[in-house]
Amino acid sequence: MEMESKYSISCNQGIAKVELCGRLDATNAPALQDELKKLAGQSISSLVFLAKDLEYISSAGLRAIIFAKQKIGVDTQVYLIGAQATVLNVVKMSGLDTFMTIQDNL
Amino acid sequence: MLRVDLSPTHTHGEYKLRVGKPLPFGATIVPGGVNFSIYSRHATSCELVLFEKRAPKPCAIIPFPDEFRIGNVFSMIVFDLDFENIDYGFRIDGPFNPEAGQRFDKTRILMDPYAKVIGGRDVWGQAPDWDDIYQHRARICFDDFDWDDDHPLEVPVEDLIIYEMHVRGFTKHPSSGVKYPGTFAAIREKIPYLKKLGVNCVELMPIHEFDEFENSRLSPVDGRLLVNYWGYSNVGFFAPKAGFAATGKFGMQVDEVKALVKELHKNGIEVILDVVFNHTAEGNERGPYISYRGIDNKIYYILTPEGYYFNFSGCGNTLNCNNPIVRNMILDCLRYWAADYHVDGFRFDLASILGRDQYGAPMHSPPLLETLAFDPILGKCKLIAEAWDAGGLYQVGSFPAWGRWAEWNGKYRDDLRRFIQGETGMVGVMSQRLQGSPDLYGWLGRGACASVNFVTCHDGFTLMDFVSYNGKHNEANGENNSDGGNDNYSWNCGWEGESTDPAVNKLRAKQIKNAAALLLVSQGTPMILSGDEFGNTQWGNNNAYCQDNEISWLDWDLLNKNKELFEFFRKMVNFRKVHPALRSRTHFQNKDYMGSGYADITWHGTKAWNADWSATSRTLAFMLCGKHAKEGKAKDCSIYVAMNMHWDMHGFELPKLLKGMLWYVAVNTDAPSPQDIWDVGEEKKLGNQGEFLVGPRSVVILTGK
Numbered sequence: 001m002e003m004e005s006k007y008s009i010s011c012n013q014g015i016a017k018v019e020l021c022g023r024l025d026a027t028n029a030p031a032l033q034d035e036l037k038k039l040a041g042q043s044i045s046s047l048v049f050l051a052k053d054l055e056y057i058s059s060a061g062l063r064a065i066i067f068a069k070q071k072i073g074v075d076t077q078v079y080l081i082g083a084q085a086t087v088l089n090v091v092k093m094s095g096l097d098t099f100m101t102i103q104d105n106l
Numbered sequence: 107m108l109r110v111d112l113s114p115t116h117t118h119g120e121y122k123l124r125v126g127k128p129l130p131f132g133a134t135i136v137p138g139g140v141n142f143s144i145y146s147r148h149a150t151s152c153e154l155v156l157f158e159k160r161a162p163k164p165c166a167i168i169p170f171p172d173e174f175r176i177g178n179v180f181s182m183i184v185f186d187l188d189f190e191n192i193d194y195g196f197r198i199d200g201p202f203n204p205e206a207g208q209r210f211d212k213t214r215i216l217m218d219p220y221a222k223v224i225g226g227r228d229v230w231g232q233a234p235d236w237d238d239i240y241q242h243r244a245r246i247c248f249d250d251f252d253w254d255d256d257h258p259l260e261v262p263v264e265d266l267i268i269y270e271m272h273v274r275g276f277t278k279h280p281s282s283g284v285k286y287p288g289t290f291a292a293i294r295e296k297i298p299y300l301k302k303l304g305v306n307c308v309e310l311m312p313i314h315e316f317d318e319f320e321n322s323r324l325s326p327v328d329g330r331l332l333v334n335y336w337g338y339s340n341v342g343f344f345a346p347k348a349g350f351a352a353t354g355k356f357g358m359q360v361d362e363v364k365a366l367v368k369e370l371h372k373n374g375i376e377v378i379l380d381v382v383f384n385h386t387a388e389g390n391e392r393g394p395y396i397s398y399r400g401i402d403n404k405i406y407y408i409l410t411p412e413g414y415y416f417n418f419s420g421c422g423n424t425l426n427c428n429n430p431i432v433r434n435m436i437l438d439c440l441r442y443w444a445a446d447y448h449v450d451g452f453r454f455d456l457a458s459i460l461g462r463d464q465y466g467a468p469m470h471s472p473p474l475l476e477t478l479a480f481d482p483i484l485g486k487c488k489l490i491a492e493a494w495d496a497g498g499l500y501q502v503g504s505f506p507a508w509g510r511w512a513e514w515n516g517k518y519r520d521d522l523r524r525f526i527q528g529e530t531g532m533v534g535v536m537s538q539r540l541q542g543s544p545d546l547y548g549w550l551g552r553g554a555c556a557s558v559n560f561v562t563c564h565d566g567f568t569l570m571d572f573v574s575y576n577g578k579h580n581e582a583n584g585e586n587n588s589d590g591g592n593d594n595y596s597w598n599c600g601w602e603g604e605s606t607d608p609a610v611n612k613l614r615a616k617q618i619k620n621a622a623a624l625l626l627v628s629q630g631t632p633m634i635l636s637g638d639e640f641g642n643t644q645w646g647n648n649n650a651y652c653q654d655n656e657i658s659w660l661d662w663d664l665l666n667k668n669k670e671l672f673e674f675f676r677k678m679v680n681f682r683k684v685h686p687a688l689r690s691r692t693h694f695q696n697k698d699y700m701g702s703g704y705a706d707i708t709w710h711g712t713k714a715w716n717a718d719w720s721a722t723s724r725t726l727a728f729m730l731c732g733k734h735a736k737e738g739k740a741k742d743c744s745i746y747v748a749m750n751m752h753w754d755m756h757g758f759e760l761p762k763l764l765k766g767m768l769w770y771v772a773v774n775t776d777a778p779s780p781q782d783i784w785d786v787g788e789e790k791k792l793g794n795q796g797e798f799l800v801g802p803r804s805v806v807i808l809t810g811k
Contacts, residue, residue: 025190026191058190058356059358060248062361063248066252067252070252090353092291093286093353093358094353094358094361094362095294095362095364095365095368095369096365099252
């Protein structure tokens, strides 16, 4: 059964955590982008995407992540945590991995 | 806030529409929807056809309302499209009258000529569904790649060292050791290698979308599939080839190419694209309907008075490049690659076709070439022409240039090959080639860098094969070895093909070094064929256009086996980079305008100050005065190059340097590795400052400091 595509954002002491689930593509990425934009101006040092339940990410999804980094702060570090192999592959092959730090867990 | 000018005014079924903007052509994401725009002068009606991605049948066919047409342009905004997941095309109606040049067929679904992403061949070599009614499918492109502060590098053309490569062939062989063989991503993995070699520009063979299955057939020799591997056949001009992208199956080839350009730039390496505007993949009247034929055949192609396709490209049709519409498309295309992909320059395949008019006749002042030479967006791009075509035009030295176009100097290739093989009567022309060919480019302000110097390129033998084969061996192409050029000026050094004879192999290595040394001390812009630096072979196939296998894939195991060659190339590239006297934009003046006591260039032979220009001479030398480097604007030591293409050794009397200066040997192709070439700063002082014994068939380079 396909996982429901959703995300949830929480913020604590300058670290913003975004839990991703299911799919992140052109249907829901713009909404995520809008939510992440709201974090701008809140001195976020780290933007952490928890991706262990993320099954699929499209180019729109990846770009929402990168766009968020630009909007929130040039010095904000972006982390991609626990991404599944398929998602990781797309990130690395496309060259968009240079924008983020990839880790298995926190 | 919902703006009035972005809200729908029409509906078609469940789709909401609005009159579109005629410009830009193609598909553009606008707030709330997508703007589609297409030109056709002779169409009587036009429909937009939408598919769910890869679906066999359309999900919508939306006619352009007549009130949405302005002039010859149909445009429309369609709202609420899931633009990551649709394919789009057009069905266009109009007259079918081949004699009058009209071939409209409203049953065909046609690809947008301005498609920025094209699906249908998403994974290289994956057999398509031949029953698919829409084979090459236009898709919609995102425009939001984060370039950070990247921009085209604008490396001065005189400092460029170009490295020609085929994207797939560069890393497809298992020996390449990369994670994503045969892709744009893999080139990124090889950047450390490119930096080690020292080249600062990669010229990528065609990366626009093409159909590898075009003309595919089984080889009569071994039954393997022969394909359109080189890619000199456009399906679309604006889209990168999905099959060259590791992320092609995810539709992220645009990002992958941009990421590659960005990473290359970060490492000081420019990107030149090989572009093919001389014909399309639609072939002649027996070819497929992909796009242009069904959109406006008469506009896009040069046609005979009877309505057949002129074939100046040798590939079935000829794009009507100087027609104003097509000219604008080419301009839009190049501007798009320059602005959106940060590409540093373009090499134009069979560029002489771009100078033909709508009837095929060559023009004195072709509008397209002039437009490109003066275009503001392309203003800092390198423009390089392959200055001939397959219809009889040969314009090396006379390509309409306006001081902006450089040319692949085919004469350099031929003359240098003949010279290093010891042909007589070559010293005169070599003196021209070594100086950036002023006989060809010393007029109309073209300068030395109008000459792109090369000994090898994708057409013809690799450098190792040039010294290993007297004749071509293209049997594997299945055309009875009748394809491929015959004027290779190659010499097998005593044995045809691979040899275990140490003397043969030693001579081959020396000849390769001779070619590399002369290429890299010549004025003009040098180009190296990828793989030559480690002796890559195609086993004598000089036209490997259809070989998607070990014949054309670079064998990286040779990097170890031929380490000596790689080291020579690496150090020779570095030598060029360190010595500005080798990299002048202008031609020599043959006089001492800096008051150094020496003219900028002087010619010598076995006797100093006295070159032997006679018809039987096989020896030549020249000296560059370091004070004249870059017209006196740079400081350099003196450089002396001796060339002995005779089979006996000869003593070369050395010109005297100024008091206090001494000659050092930097390169001696006759010496065994590692004494064949010294790193900059490690050159060996000559014991005998008056004469150097140059070995048979050898090149010696000295620095005077």
